[in-house]
Amino acid sequence: MKRGLALYALGAYAFLHLPLLVLALWSFNASRFTVWQGFSLGWYSAAIADTRLVEAAANSLLIAAIATAASTVIGTLCAYGLWKRNSFTLSNSLYLSLVTPEIVTGVSLLAFFQWMFRYIGVRLGMHTVILAHLAFSIAFVVIVVMARLRTFDASLEEAALDLGANEWQAFRRVTLPVILPGVIAAALLAFTVSIDDYVITSLVAGVDSETLPMVIYSMARRGVSPVMNAISTIVVAGLGLLILASERLQRR
Amino acid sequence: MTRLRAIFLAPAALVMGALFLAPLAIVAAYSLLTRGAYGGLSTPWTLENWARLADPIYGVILLRTVAISAVSTLLCLVLGFPLALFISRSGSRKNVYLNLVILPFWTSFLIRTYAWMFLLRDTGLINTALLALGVIHQPLPLLYNDGAVILGLVYANLPFMVLPLYATLERLDKSVLEAAADLGAKPWAELTRVTVPLSMPGILAGSILVFIPCLGAFLTPDLLGGGKSIMIGNVVQNQFTTARDWPFGAALSLALMAVVMLLLAAVVRRKGAALL
Amino acid sequence: MILELRNVTKRFPGHPAVDGVSLAIEKGTFFSLLGPSGCGKTTTLRLVAGFEQADSGDVLLNGRRINELRPYHRNVSTVFQNYALFPHLTVRGNVEFGLRRKHAAEIDSLVRDVLELVQLTGKESRMPAEISGGERQRVALARSLVLAPDVLLLDEPLSALDPNLRKQMRSELKSLQRRVGVTFLFVTHDQEEALSLSDRMAVMNRGRIEQTGSPQEIYLRPSTRFVAGFLGAMNWYNGAGIRPESTRISREAPDNGARSLPAIVCSAVFLGNCFHIETRLAGGETILSEVLRSGEVFHPGDEVHVWWQAADELLFPHESP
Numbered sequence: 001m002k003r004g005l006a007l008y009a010l011g012a013y014a015f016l017h018l019p020l021l022v023l024a025l026w027s028f029n030a031s032r033f034t035v036w037q038g039f040s041l042g043w044y045s046a047a048i049a050d051t052r053l054v055e056a057a058a059n060s061l062l063i064a065a066i067a068t069a070a071s072t073v074i075g076t077l078c079a080y081g082l083w084k085r086n087s088f089t090l091s092n093s094l095y096l097s098l099v100t101p102e103i104v105t106g107v108s109l110l111a112f113f114q115w116m117f118r119y120i121g122v123r124l125g126m127h128t129v130i131l132a133h134l135a136f137s138i139a140f141v142v143i144v145v146m147a148r149l150r151t152f153d154a155s156l157e158e159a160a161l162d163l164g165a166n167e168w169q170a171f172r173r174v175t176l177p178v179i180l181p182g183v184i185a186a187a188l189l190a191f192t193v194s195i196d197d198y199v200i201t202s203l204v205a206g207v208d209s210e211t212l213p214m215v216i217y218s219m220a221r222r223g224v225s226p227v228m229n230a231i232s233t234i235v236v237a238g239l240g241l242l243i244l245a246s247e248r249l250q251r252r
Numbered sequence: 253m254t255r256l257r258a259i260f261l262a263p264a265a266l267v268m269g270a271l272f273l274a275p276l277a278i279v280a281a282y283s284l285l286t287r288g289a290y291g292g293l294s295t296p297w298t299l300e301n302w303a304r305l306a307d308p309i310y311g312v313i314l315l316r317t318v319a320i321s322a323v324s325t326l327l328c329l330v331l332g333f334p335l336a337l338f339i340s341r342s343g344s345r346k347n348v349y350l351n352l353v354i355l356p357f358w359t360s361f362l363i364r365t366y367a368w369m370f371l372l373r374d375t376g377l378i379n380t381a382l383l384a385l386g387v388i389h390q391p392l393p394l395l396y397n398d399g400a401v402i403l404g405l406v407y408a409n410l411p412f413m414v415l416p417l418y419a420t421l422e423r424l425d426k427s428v429l430e431a432a433a434d435l436g437a438k439p440w441a442e443l444t445r446v447t448v449p450l451s452m453p454g455i456l457a458g459s460i461l462v463f464i465p466c467l468g469a470f471l472t473p474d475l476l477g478g479g480k481s482i483m484i485g486n487v488v489q490n491q492f493t494t495a496r497d498w499p500f501g502a503a504l505s506l507a508l509m510a511v512v513m514l515l516l517a518a519v520v521r522r523k524g525a526a527l528l
Numbered sequence: 529m530i531l532e533l534r535n536v537t538k539r540f541p542g543h544p545a546v547d548g549v550s551l552a553i554e555k556g557t558f559f560s561l562l563g564p565s566g567c568g569k570t571t572t573l574r575l576v577a578g579f580e581q582a583d584s585g586d587v588l589l590n591g592r593r594i595n596e597l598r599p600y601h602r603n604v605s606t607v608f609q610n611y612a613l614f615p616h617l618t619v620r621g622n623v624e625f626g627l628r629r630k631h632a633a634e635i636d637s638l639v640r641d642v643l644e645l646v647q648l649t650g651k652e653s654r655m656p657a658e659i660s661g662g663e664r665q666r667v668a669l670a671r672s673l674v675l676a677p678d679v680l681l682l683d684e685p686l687s688a689l690d691p692n693l694r695k696q697m698r699s700e701l702k703s704l705q706r707r708v709g710v711t712f713l714f715v716t717h718d719q720e721e722a723l724s725l726s727d728r729m730a731v732m733n734r735g736r737i738e739q740t741g742s743p744q745e746i747y748l749r750p751s752t753r754f755v756a757g758f759l760g761a762m763n764w765y766n767g768a769g770i771r772p773e774s775t776r777i778s779r780e781a782p783d784n785g786a787r788s789l790p791a792i793v794c795s796a797v798f799l800g801n802c803f804h805i806e807t808r809l810a811g812g813e814t815i816l817s818e819v820l821r822s823g824e825v826f827h828p829g830d831e832v833h834v835w836w837q838a839a840d841e842l843l844f845p846h847e848s849p
Binding site: 002005006008009012013015016017019020022023026033034035073074075077078080081082084085087090093094096097099100101102103104105106107108109110111112115131132134135138142167168171192196198199203213216217220221223228229232235236239240243247 | 256257258260261263264265267268269271272273274275276278279282331334335337338339341349351352353355356358359360361362363364365366367368369370371373375376377380384407410464465467468469470471475485488489492493498501502505506508509512513516
Binding site for chain 3: 153155156158159160161162163164165166173174177178
């Protein structure tokens, strides 16, 4: 039975990993069609030459950078506050935001922004996308930082107070430096969920705020193209590097 | 300390209140309004949108959604259990095997879905390979059907099943298994009569963790179902975009949300487990 | 009195952790709070440090009530059981943590002096993870002592060390206290530690103080059965307590007016400098005696007489046995 299990696991891992590996491999295919015709970087240069793609990538990076910075700061402070003493309402809204289907989050934000539009002239655009990303990434940050705080020795903070630091100084000079690897990991996670989001983004984006996933989606709807394979490979490799970095930091 | 804590919690409370709870409240209000001309909203307040949920057209989609989600969950369980068992019994390499399960889950969801389009479509890799080998003479219709949607859902959610299964199998008291073997249970009997019953908490948790995202799926049925195999998430999106019937879309999304919350509440009550 | 607790009570949900505790500690003394785990001694320490707030009663430092002051406004400092060294700071970073408002030159000389005092010169740039357990404890001491606290609070600081190191650090701690002259409030569950280190000590049980006094007073004249039993071994006979070292054993009944009882030797254990001999009386009670090595040798089964002077009996007339 042991060998059967190992053989089965091999198949399961192939199921999980082969689709992306094959996709990456075929991004180097010289042919436009699925038949292999030799190695080429042509689709990569085509991807980089596509201004719509490059602009969308720049948008995505900008949105993810701002949303990540904001959600990391807000989420870390929140996790610390909840670690001190739990707040039923706040922590439950955070759980709830995690389990809410993306499509529901997306349409509710759309409805909210449209309603605001009537009163204070909010238009859909980069800012609404950034706000939406901030809203859905905070819960991820809180969870990761909270996990790190659970292993934080509270007596370190008491020692800081004991040695003359006030509460803010104790947080700033002791707690934050000690949990920093967790905070950085949380930021990387927030960045990856932000840069990957399509469903919510597509609903709250305006004409000037097309993101990379939106372009990838519309290309995927139109059909398979080798350029898509190249972009996909770039994105997956980039995300993979970020995750590796995050893992290393969390293990520290 | 209380003051500092209040200052620390305030920004998150503001964001969650303004950008999560308030939007839900607005959706709740919209679900009670009437669709106006040109897709706008108008009074009178009405329960008609909620009544339309019982409309057979949507009832069928609702049932389809539940059925597709249930089949996907079951497949995840059947496929995930042996994998979790393998990982829990692989000694010092456990963490490597576990990370291999988690890894694709962190790469772009959109791109992983697209990878299946690349494999499954008429001119995709599988059909091209089979045609070249002469196994088939016509491309198989692999994409844009329920099967493709279920495949995509299983692929995307398998890690959610494997992780809790692994966690319970890992905690399983080894001496119980040894006792079973000692009492003469063959490996298969040990599995069905001891291991599986003892891992029920993991099976339940994993099933819920897979079933809930399946219910709310949008991208997978959209891309792999290609409009032929739609689920409730697609209807919600359609009401808010093409159809411009926001009140009904609002009622639908709240209904979806309510089902998700009821399921979670049932599990949390039964297991008493904190999610965070 | 540098530190005074007046009728201090602290309740935790369900039970009072500290129940009407009063203490007065004179400047410059080494004062120990001794008691079993859960007796409230650590909570008492935390009330002084400011990590807990008393429900009632007063905590006075230099005659000033400090109940409401935050920890950073109290001139007391704590050495934590696990030392709580900041893992992201060097030895020097830990020691100068509390010295922020001073001039750089002053900080330098204070840090140099205190590190010399605890013999850590040369280890300034090590991280806490890179030094030994004993060195960690010295960093924790230096970090607090450099602030010249009115009272240094020590929460079982020796319990994290292995037994050999613990004995060595015990004598270092005592000589350190002598040299710096700072008042130490030392919490421990180890009676030997408390007896050997303290100028004065208090024994706590169930949130209350059972007895306060010098180690000798407490050992020789325990005021309650709990104190008598908690400090050293004790034989109980007819409601009186007799220390093993006060009992004698001989073949014949002594004729010196001592209380003498026939007994049978159950076991004789050689401990190097003495024997521990356990005997059983006719009524079934067992008596432990500490007998000098040079005296007569006894074996299990020997019929003997156990005796002691009436003056050595410890009586607790206010408590029922």
